[in-house]
Amino acid sequence: MKQLIAFVEKEFYHIFRDNRTLLVILGMPVVQILLFGFAINMEVQDIRVALYTPTPDTFSQGIAEKIRQNSYFNFQGSMQTMQLVEESMRKGELDLAIVFPPHFHRDMTHSGEGKVQLITSSADPNRGSIAATYATAIISQYQMEQAGPTAIPFQITTENRMIYNPRMKSAYMFVPGIMGLVLMIISTIMTSVSIIREKERGTMEVLLASPLKQATMIVAKTIPYLIISLLNLISILLLSYFVLDVPIRGSLLLLTLLSLLYIFLSLSFGLTISTLVHKQINAVIVSAMTVMIPVLMLSGMIFPINNMPPALQYLSLVVPARWFIDAVRKVMIQGLGISMVWQEMLILTGMILLLLTVTILKTKKRLE
Amino acid sequence: MKKVIEVSGLTKRFGHFTAVDHITFDVKEGEIFGFLGANGAGKTTAMQMLCGISKPTAGSGTVAGFDIIRENERIKCNIGYMSQRFSLYEDLKVWENIRLFGGIYNLSGKVIERKTEELLERLDFREERSTLVKYLPLGWKQKLAFSVAIIHDPDIVFLDEPTGGVDPAMRRQFWEMIYEAADRGITVFVTTHYMDEAEYCNRVSIMVDGRIDALDTPEALRSQYNATSMDEVFRQLARKASRSE
Amino acid sequence: MIEVTDLRKSYGRQGKTLAIDGISFTAGEGEIFGVIGPDGAGKSTLFRILASLILPDSGKALLNGHDVVNDYRKIRQIIGYMPERFSLYQDLSVEENLQFFATLFHTTIEENYHLISDIYRQIEPFKKRRAGALSGGMKQKLALSCALIHKPEILILDEPTTGVDPVSRKEFWDMLQRLKAQGIIILVSTAYMDEARQCSRIALMQGGSFIATDTPQGIIDSYREILWSVEGSRITALLYTLRQLPGVKSCFAFGERLHITVREELHLEELKQELVGQGFDDLRIAPIKPTIEDCFMAIDNQ
Numbered sequence: 001m002k003q004l005i006a007f008v009e010k011e012f013y014h015i016f017r018d019n020r021t022l023l024v025i026l027g028m029p030v031v032q033i034l035l036f037g038f039a040i041n042m043e044v045q046d047i048r049v050a051l052y053t054p055t056p057d058t059f060s061q062g063i064a065e066k067i068r069q070n071s072y073f074n075f076q077g078s079m080q081t082m083q084l085v086e087e088s089m090r091k092g093e094l095d096l097a098i099v100f101p102p103h104f105h106r107d108m109t110h111s112g113e114g115k116v117q118l119i120t121s122s123a124d125p126n127r128g129s130i131a132a133t134y135a136t137a138i139i140s141q142y143q144m145e146q147a148g149p150t151a152i153p154f155q156i157t158t159e160n161r162m163i164y165n166p167r168m169k170s171a172y173m174f175v176p177g178i179m180g181l182v183l184m185i186i187s188t189i190m191t192s193v194s195i196i197r198e199k200e201r202g203t204m205e206v207l208l209a210s211p212l213k214q215a216t217m218i219v220a221k222t223i224p225y226l227i228i229s230l231l232n233l234i235s236i237l238l239l240s241y242f243v244l245d246v247p248i249r250g251s252l253l254l255l256t257l258l259s260l261l262y263i264f265l266s267l268s269f270g271l272t273i274s275t276l277v278h279k280q281i282n283a284v285i286v287s288a289m290t291v292m293i294p295v296l297m298l299s300g301m302i303f304p305i306n307n308m309p310p311a312l313q314y315l316s317l318v319v320p321a322r323w324f325i326d327a328v329r330k331v332m333i334q335g336l337g338i339s340m341v342w343q344e345m346l347i348l349t350g351m352i353l354l355l356l357t358v359t360i361l362k363t364k365k366r367l368e
Numbered sequence: 369m370k371k372v373i374e375v376s377g378l379t380k381r382f383g384h385f386t387a388v389d390h391i392t393f394d395v396k397e398g399e400i401f402g403f404l405g406a407n408g409a410g411k412t413t414a415m416q417m418l419c420g421i422s423k424p425t426a427g428s429g430t431v432a433g434f435d436i437i438r439e440n441e442r443i444k445c446n447i448g449y450m451s452q453r454f455s456l457y458e459d460l461k462v463w464e465n466i467r468l469f470g471g472i473y474n475l476s477g478k479v480i481e482r483k484t485e486e487l488l489e490r491l492d493f494r495e496e497r498s499t500l501v502k503y504l505p506l507g508w509k510q511k512l513a514f515s516v517a518i519i520h521d522p523d524i525v526f527l528d529e530p531t532g533g534v535d536p537a538m539r540r541q542f543w544e545m546i547y548e549a550a551d552r553g554i555t556v557f558v559t560t561h562y563m564d565e566a567e568y569c570n571r572v573s574i575m576v577d578g579r580i581d582a583l584d585t586p587e588a589l590r591s592q593y594n595a596t597s598m599d600e601v602f603r604q605l606a607r608k609a610s611r612s613e
Numbered sequence: 614m615i616e617v618t619d620l621r622k623s624y625g626r627q628g629k630t631l632a633i634d635g636i637s638f639t640a641g642e643g644e645i646f647g648v649i650g651p652d653g654a655g656k657s658t659l660f661r662i663l664a665s666l667i668l669p670d671s672g673k674a675l676l677n678g679h680d681v682v683n684d685y686r687k688i689r690q691i692i693g694y695m696p697e698r699f700s701l702y703q704d705l706s707v708e709e710n711l712q713f714f715a716t717l718f719h720t721t722i723e724e725n726y727h728l729i730s731d732i733y734r735q736i737e738p739f740k741k742r743r744a745g746a747l748s749g750g751m752k753q754k755l756a757l758s759c760a761l762i763h764k765p766e767i768l769i770l771d772e773p774t775t776g777v778d779p780v781s782r783k784e785f786w787d788m789l790q791r792l793k794a795q796g797i798i799i800l801v802s803t804a805y806m807d808e809a810r811q812c813s814r815i816a817l818m819q820g821g822s823f824i825a826t827d828t829p830q831g832i833i834d835s836y837r838e839i840l841w842s843v844e845g846s847r848i849t850a851l852l853y854t855l856r857q858l859p860g861v862k863s864c865f866a867f868g869e870r871l872h873i874t875v876r877e878e879l880h881l882e883e884l885k886q887e888l889v890g891q892g893f894d895d896l897r898i899a900p901i902k903p904t905i906e907d908c909f910m911a912i913d914n915q
Contacts, residue, residue, distance in 0.1 A: 006716035010705065017704045201703075202696050206759075209664045209694040210717045211686065365685065367666045406778040407749035506652045532776065533804040535651030535819070536906045537913065540865045547849050562805075563779060567868035586869060597868065599779060606780040 003212055007220035011194065015224055025190065029182045029232045033239045036174040047131045049096045050076040052085050057105035059114070062146070066138050067098070073134070089119065096120050096131040175240045176328035177301030180321035182236065183229050183259065184266040184291050190225050191270025192283040200280055205367065214363050222267045229263045249335030258331060258341065261348045262324045268355035269320075275362035295321040323347050370397040372524050372555045373418060375429030375436070380413050380422065387413040389578035390427065395524075395571075400546060400556045402566045402586075405575030406606045411559055414575070415526055418557070420444050432523040445473070448517035448525035448554075452532045455513030458502035462493065465501060466516055473520035487515050507538025514545055524555040531562060543568050563599035574602060576609050615640040615663070615767065615798060620672035622658055632658040633669070634821035640800060640814070645793050647812030648802040648823075649905070655821040656802040657697055660771045663800065664694045676767050690718075693765030697772045699756050703745030707736055707755055710744050711762060718763030728795075729758045732788050750781030757788065768792065770801040774808065786811045809905040817909050824912045829905060836903045838862070838874040838911050841881065844897040851893055858887065865910065872907060 015022055049067060053060045056078075068075040076094065079085050088094045099117040101107065108114045118135055120128030198204040207217065233256075240246040248255065270287070277283050296302060298312060299321035305313055316322045327344035330336040338345075373395035380388040388410045395401045405411045416422035418431050420440030429436045432446040456465045463484055470480035488494045491511055501509060510530055518525050527546075531539045543565065546556050558569065566572050566586060573583040582589055582605055586598055593601045615638075622633040632655045640646035648656050661667045663674055665685035674681045679688050701710050711733070715722050726733075736754050739747065744755060753773060760768060770789075774782040786808065789799055793813070801812070809815050809829050816823040817832070825832055845851050852871055855864040860879030865872055875884070885898055903911075 002716055002719070006713055010702070010709070010713050013705055013709060014702070202699050203702060205661075205664075205666060205696040206694060206699065206714075207717070208666055209689055209692065210714075211690050211719065212717050366668060367661060406780055407776075529776075533652035535654075535909075535913070536806060537865070537910050538651070543866060544852075551849075561776070561778060564868040568866060602779055603783070606778065609780075 004216050004220050007212075007217065008223050011220060011224045014194065015228075025186050025228060026231065026235075028186070029178065029236045030239065032178045032182060033175070033236055033244070036178060045072060046074050047072055047095045047127075047134065048074045048076055048093065049098065049131070049135070050085060050088065050094055051078045052082060052097060052099045053078055053104075054100070054102040055104065059105050059108055059146075060100045063098070063116075063139060063142050066142050067135070070134075070138060085119070095127060096135060098135060174301070175236070175244070175246050176325045176332060177299070179233070179236055179259065179328055180262070180299055180301060180325040181292075181295045182232055183263055184269075184295060184321060185287070186232060187225050187229050187263055187266030188270040188273065188291050189284060189287040190228070191222060191267050192273040192277075192287055193280050194225075195221055195271070195274035196277065196280050196283045199278055208365070208367065214365060218271060218359075218363070222271070225267060225270075226263060229266070230260075233259050233263070246332070248332050250331035250337065254338055254341070255328065255331050258324065258327050258345065261345060261352070262320065265320050265348055265352045265355070268352050268359065271359045272355045272362070275359055294319040298322060299325050301325055320348060320351055371395065372397050372399075372433075373401075373429070373431050373557070375418070375431075376427060378414070378417060378427035378429055379425050380410075380417060381425045386578055388417070388424075391575075391578075391580045393573060393580060393583055395555055395557060397523075397555055398550055398553050399571065400550050400558065400569045402569030402572035403557060403559045403575070404566055404572060404602060405559075406609055409575040409606075409609065410578040411575055412528070415528065415557075415559070419447060419449060419526060445520075446523050448520070448522040449528075450513050450517040450525070450530055451528035452510075452530060456501045456509065456516065459500060461498050461500055462488075462504075462512065463497050465512070466519065469516045470519055475520060483519055487519070491515060505538075507534045507542070510534055510538075510542055511545060514542065514549075518549055518554055522554065524557060525549065527556065527558040529559055529561060531560060531565065539565075563597065563602055566598040566602070572598070574605050576605055581605050581608070614642065614675075614677055615646070615800065616673075616675045617663070618673045620659070620662060620674055621670045622662060622667070623670060631821050633662070635672070636821075636823055637672075638816060638823065638826055640798055642796055642798055643793055644813040645789060645799045645801060645811065647809055647815040648800070648818050649804075649806060649809050649815050649909070650802075650818030651804055654818040656818055657771055659818075660694075660769055660800070660802060661696075664692060664769050665689060690763075691766040693760035693763065693768045695756050695760045695768075695770045695773055698775065699771075700752065701744045701756055701759065704743060706741050706743055707747070708740040710755060711758055714759040715762045720763050722762065725762055725764050728764055729761050731791060732761070733758045748781075749777050750784065753777060753781065753785055754788075757785075761792070765797065767798045767800065770799065772802050772804065774803060774805060782808070806904070806906040806909060815905070817905075817912060819909075819913050825908070832905060832908050833903055836908050836911060838903075838907075839877065840901055840903050840907060841873050841875060841884075841898055842867075842901045843871040843873055844869070844895075845888075845893050846895045847893065851888070854888070854891055854893070858884070860884065863910070863914070867904070867906070872901070872903075874911070 051060070051064050051067075064078070067073050079088070082099075085094070085097045085099070089097060097119040099119060101115055104114050116139060118132045120132050198207065237248070241248060273283055273286050277286055298316040298319045300316070301321070305316050305322065308316070323344040327341040330340050371394045375394070376392040377390045378388060378392070379386065379390050391414060403411055403415070413422065417424050417436060420431070420436060420443040423437065431443045434442045434446070436443065457468070460468065466484045466487060467480055470483060475483065488497060493512065496504065496508075501512070504512065514527070514530065531542055534542065539562070546558070546568075550556055560566065569586065571583065571585050572589060573580045575581070582601070584592065589601050590596065590598065593604050595601045595604065617639070618637050620633050620636045624630045624632055636659060638646070648659065650656055658667070662669050663676065663681055665681045665688040668682060676688055677691060679691070681688055702713070705713065711722055715725070732754050736747070736751050736758070739751070744752065747755065757773070760770070774785055777785065782805070789801065789811070793799055812829060814826070814828050815832065816826040818824070825835075827835065843851065843855065848866070848869070848871065852864055852866060855861050855871065855873055860876050862874045862876060881898055881900075885896055888896055
């Protein structure tokens, strides 16, 4: 036990004396969250909007009224011709135009289907797409209100002429993604590098030639990064909750449990890497290749898995972050309970066991 | 005789620490100059300034006729450098290393080819032409590294502990190569921890605490310090050192 | 007691590189056993096998009765091991390094302070300094303190003086002599032949084998060549001239002199006259006792 404590103490000395690295590993989640939260998903205000209604009717006027009342929109009025709409758009006087087809009311009442076109400026695609998202939300809200009392089954579909960005569907998507990325990068890279550094500097040889047990060393190497990862988890959750207003709808306990599982998995992965490579630089490269890229590309953090070619969809099955991010979304955003995430938890546990087995098999009590 | 290195008052400070403290000396053309000193006496820093890769805090000087502050890039073309720690790429073959360094020093393809043949012939290395350098014994590696360091016929070659860990016979063969190079007019500036090797130098300087405390022929130093060997001279001087790195 | 019998170890596919080629020796209490040879002779491989860090292909090695293969746990308690170019934890202070290694071996600095006091006292004024900021000689002292803190029965030091200047090397050997007096068995390797004199017994190592094992004096006494020292002006020219002479078997520079081995038929005066005839003057030629380097070269040459 004394050995373990002394070893953990030593690891903390290494961590605290390398100020720059410490700053990076503690600052990374904060920067990432703020970056995604403010720079990328910044709330759009004062959207200048105009309507084009060739044949005004109750439906289009109802929608116009809703837009006028909404505080995010700055209503510019109705335009007489499409030429006028396009000109204002080109001059940068408009962010969004809502274009109703001729005989909108007739379409709605006869076929139960109406198509509304949303035109946004490409000068600021991000702003435009968010504006379109808001408008879509308002239109569907109006539609639901109308559908209630009259009980006529009809549907207004909106067609966005600019970009379609799936991420914008939910401003909350990225928080689970960042948790999946940050927790894994830090645990994996730091654990593997700290072990391999000892191999490279020759201190591992002395540790091996001492009565220290391998298991003690492995546990001692993981404890500091477990603690750091927990700190990161706390900072991510606090920032998301208080700064970005992302709700934690499900059980906090379940969320913590899930994250712990994922942190353990990342630590195990770091240990596995440390048994397979011998140079720090290789450890960093292997960690980055096997963590960063799959987490960014194959976890569903940025690109929806359903839209991928089947081969990549199968590949994503072995990416731990995919299961973790999925489960966190369910618990955090959708507020689901353990009955809906036990599968993911089981898969993560299975991965941990697999990685630990490889690590134990590959860990040697000698140099070669 | 022409002077290949001439420095005066050369100083390098890192913060409050003076690594090299006003050293003044010169090295003549074709001379084998031994540059001795305890660990941390400032040898490496001084060598870095002479090679033009570290800017002096104070002082001035010329190496191979070029100013060490203003013309440091030109110095690099006219010197060779070899150290115990790094000299050749282990994962390249013998001829690939020769071609690489020939290329670095801007030799033409034809010249490199001719030099490669000469070099392999002189070292009796023809059969090892396509051997990866990491498979060569250390002594062979160091001999090859030295030949590569002077492939561009520099005015001066800097050797940083070239014979550490090399076996006794190889060590002497290495020194015979140094003599041959000196006979061809290449000035040799060498550091070593083997005190018998200090005797092979024409002149020896001994650095203590960043200063050059002694500089003369080995013979003169021995009589000056009333010693029977350079080892004794070195100990007498190094004992005065007050700092260590 | 170190007992090694016919140890063998090879590396690479189908054992292409023979690192250790049938080594046997014993070393007892109060002995400094020196393994002397150039880099690549196999010193580090041998020491790692004895420190239970790599497995031999065949042969047996016992340290105080414990087998290095089967009793590796016991071995790791009784040895102090300092690998080649061992550099400690650079970002930990002197004291923290020592404290860490003490705990690793289930002891404390206080408990065994008397063992290391002699060495540690010299670096104690810098105990708050990071190990990375120490000089080569001081690092060596700290590394030795760390290897000694658990009162090992056997000390295994792999090239502790490589890259260290002559003065620090001398101090280091003085410390080893004092440890020897305390009854610790010391196994040490070096590429500096002049350090052989400091050992109780030495093994000259080349190409994975011990080419000679004896006391330093014994090695020198068993030298069979006729060895002369030659001094004179124009020493380089003298060296090449001597090599051409039929009576001279070998000629090497040794500091400011040349050491030559000669055939029995050659007389000293004869050689002198020959050289004077070739225009060399100021000659001094005399029979001398060999150094360990002379012995190494003579045996290696066979």
